[in-house]
Amino acid sequence: MEGGSLLSGLNSGVVLSLIAVLWTVVWQNLQHLQLQQFFGRHLSRHARRLAAMVDPYLSVTIAEYEGGRMKRSDAYEEVKAYLSAACSRGVRHLRAEGAKDADKLVLSMVDGEEVADEFEGATVWWWAYSKSPPRADAAAVWWGGGGGAQEERRFYRLFFLERHRELVLDTYLPRVRQQGRAVMVKNRQRKLFTNISTHQWSDGGYMRSAWSHVVFEHPKTFDTLAMDPAKKKEIKDDLDMFKNGKDYYARVGKAWKRGYLLYGPPGTGKSAMIAAMANYLDYDIYDIELTSVHSNTDLRKLFIETTSKSIIVIEDIDCSLDLTGARKKKKAAAEDDKDKKDGAAAAAAKAAAGGDKKDTSSKVTLSGLLNFIDGLWSACGGERIIVFTTNHVQKLDPALIRRGRMDKHIEMSYCGFEAFKFLAKTYLDVDAHALFGAVGELLREVEMTPADVAENLTPKSLEDNPDTCLAALVKALEEAKEKKASGGNDPDEQEDEEEEQ
Numbered sequence: 001m002e003g004g005s006l007l008s009g010l011n012s013g014v015v016l017s018l019i020a021v022l023w024t025v026v027w028q029n030l031q032h033l034q035l036q037q038f039f040g041r042h043l044s045r046h047a048r049r050l051a052a053m054v055d056p057y058l059s060v061t062i063a064e065y066e067g068g069r070m071k072r073s074d075a076y077e078e079v080k081a082y083l084s085a086a087c088s089r090g091v092r093h094l095r096a097e098g099a100k101d102a103d104k105l106v107l108s109m110v111d112g113e114e115v116a117d118e119f120e121g122a123t124v125w126w127w128a129y130s131k132s133p134p135r136a137d138a139a140a141v142w143w144g145g146g147g148g149a150q151e152e153r154r155f156y157r158l159f160f161l162e163r164h165r166e167l168v169l170d171t172y173l174p175r176v177r178q179q180g181r182a183v184m185v186k187n188r189q190r191k192l193f194t195n196i197s198t199h200q201w202s203d204g205g206y207m208r209s210a211w212s213h214v215v216f217e218h219p220k221t222f223d224t225l226a227m228d229p230a231k232k233k234e235i236k237d238d239l240d241m242f243k244n245g246k247d248y249y250a251r252v253g254k255a256w257k258r259g260y261l262l263y264g265p266p267g268t269g270k271s272a273m274i275a276a277m278a279n280y281l282d283y284d285i286y287d288i289e290l291t292s293v294h295s296n297t298d299l300r301k302l303f304i305e306t307t308s309k310s311i312i313v314i315e316d317i318d319c320s321l322d323l324t325g326a327r328k329k330k331k332a333a334a335e336d337d338k339d340k341k342d343g344a345a346a347a348a349a350k351a352a353a354g355g356d357k358k359d360t361s362s363k364v365t366l367s368g369l370l371n372f373i374d375g376l377w378s379a380c381g382g383e384r385i386i387v388f389t390t391n392h393v394q395k396l397d398p399a400l401i402r403r404g405r406m407d408k409h410i411e412m413s414y415c416g417f418e419a420f421k422f423l424a425k426t427y428l429d430v431d432a433h434a435l436f437g438a439v440g441e442l443l444r445e446v447e448m449t450p451a452d453v454a455e456n457l458t459p460k461s462l463e464d465n466p467d468t469c470l471a472a473l474v475k476a477l478e479e480a481k482e483k484k485a486s487g488g489n490d491p492d493e494q495e496d497e498e499e500e501q
């Protein structure tokens, strides 16, 4: 048989296989010779594609979003974090984000880049890419609607040789996730989120997010929060139990979440307590401004986009939600097209809850809020604390604050002597002083918030010292006492009276 006919008789697949095998050998040697840096990047991709035609390579794809587009995939984030170290060496086009350490950056690949990784003698390749969703799909992608932006779908694809199948699937990938999580913890900047929807630049494309955030840097800790030491310890113990309670919650079949109700007059440290809790637990904060949530459906969507290890806060719950089901009139003004759609959902939810108020706008109802707290959705992800604050606990519907929903009720009260001593130590660094006795007496007679006490103890000029600050506090307390004796109205009570009229 002649050479030509011999060649033509060969199966083209065999030829390709030979090329692929040859290339693999050459490629792995090139790597050792460090020549990859010069021309390996592009050649490797083409070679792998060529080789893929006869399938000596396998691939695993990890998508950024799981479950439709509702939840960001943990695996994707972990791979991204894991690759950040490898990226800085082998990738040409990188993206950088701020890290916990102010001088450092966290690097990741932009779409289209790829990087090689070595594991127990095997070489694998990671490729970052994105795809636009099909048109019809795109329309449905972002609940929240509007914007019309077609968000791209992002992926990492891992290529490896078939003979490394077990090694990669059973050992390498779990290790990637584990190390990725460790990198994430190391680089994690805590965030304070608020429900203003934004388009954010993420991984080479604009993504719509229901939340915007800033880095959370509040300095308040339990060490600087004045309150009864026994009460403080009880709260810290409760938080510890929660944080370490994964197995317990699984065993008793409860969603891993806990509700806190903080109540008390203005300036008694409710917001400060939330910051201290977040710092203590090392959690993010999601601060929901309920008056700008259009409907129950939107509330649920906000919840789904929260991550675990977070505190979800609704401040002044009594002002945000009329517990009969209708929102405060002043908040019911602006509506848009989307609201109409969501309003229908809210109306349905209200009807289901037996609401009989006129449907004035899209709204969050009490039943919507209850579902948000303890519905099925609240179980997704776990490890979340929900905190409500209020100045008027008596106005809240018992259904909202019953145990199981708001598991722990914490009263934040006026400054007592113990709290005062704590503040004096924190602000003035004094443990004892001749004026302590007078302050103690006065605090028994007049109610002053820790915020006011703290303000009086704050030095206002360079001449101020513990003597002047404590004297200022005594003066302020005496004035308050005189005012009380002359029948001065408590602004809080006055407000209540006005509302009742």
Ligand SMILES: Nc1ncnc2c1ncn2[C@@H]1O[C@H](COP(=O)(O)OP(=O)(O)OP(=O)(O)O)[C@@H](O)[C@H]1O
Pocket: 220, 224, 225, 226, 227, 264, 265, 266, 267, 268, 269, 270, 271, 272, 273, 390, 391, 412, 419, 450, 451, 452, 454
């Ligand atoms: N118990 C406290 N210990 C230390 N600082 C306090 C305490 N209570 C209040 N403060 C200080 O007073 C200021 C106001 O407190 P904060 O905003 O937490 O009050 P609040 O109870 O949330 O009030 P509001 O009901 O008006 O929201 C903060 O700067 C806070 O640091």
Ligand SMILES: [Mg+2]
Pocket: 270, 271, 272, 315, 389
């Ligand atoms: Mg507050």
